[in-house]
Amino acid sequence: MSRPTQCCFCSSLKGTDFIGETWDRHRHVREVPTDAFGDISFAGLRQKTGKYARVSTNTSPDVLYQLLTEQWELPPPNLLISVTGGAKNFYLKARLKNMFHRGLIKVAQTTGAWIITGGTHAGVMKHVGQAVRDYALSSSSTRGQIVAIGVATWGIIHNRNALVNSEV
Incomplete structure (x- = not known):
């Protein structure tokens, strides 16, 4: 599966670097291109597969819709x-x-x-x-x-x- 275009994910920075500080999304999270996407298999009577992608809370709905309809062909x-x-x-x-x-x-x-x-x-x-x-x-x-x-x-x-x- 090709990488979803323009999808990013948020990654928490190492928690020990900020001990004693109040958590702040802008200081303690960074956004990078997604490294978590692909096909996933669900075990059961019949093998079913689905797709997944890790995205940021800031990912545009338009980008998500494009991923679902154009790349995943829903x-x-x-x-x-x-x-x-x-x-x-x-x-x-x-x-x-x-x-x-x-x-x-x-x-x-x-x-x-x-x-x-x-x-x-x-x-x-x-x-x-x-x-x-x-x-x-x-x-x-x-x-x-x-x-x-x-x-x-x-x-x-x-x-x-x-x-x-x-x-x-």
Whole structure:
């Protein structure tokens, strides 16, 4: 995969250099060309792959849209569905969970929507992920693609160092 154009990431400078100071984004973070992007495989019944890129909070929405539609070749959305909420896990009764899953997938399918979440496996975002996973596992190639985008902060990603491209 080629490097995303104009995408940068923020990197915290060595914390020991600033002991005793109040953290300041402008002093303690630097922005450099991204070294964390590529394809990621999700293990399961069927091997699924997705794409990822580490970007700065200052990255222009236009640049991100270009990355998603031109480089990753996602179809432009007709609707954005943003599912947000706390990352606290909660129990959904089976009937309500099934209604949520079916409703979310149906809306995304019929409208050509992108589903955007906080990208974690907790709370309501976990239920979105399960709905998309279940759809992908049960769907045939003739059914429409569901686009789900997780936007997570770099610090909460498990094994994030494995996502850094050492050749860049």
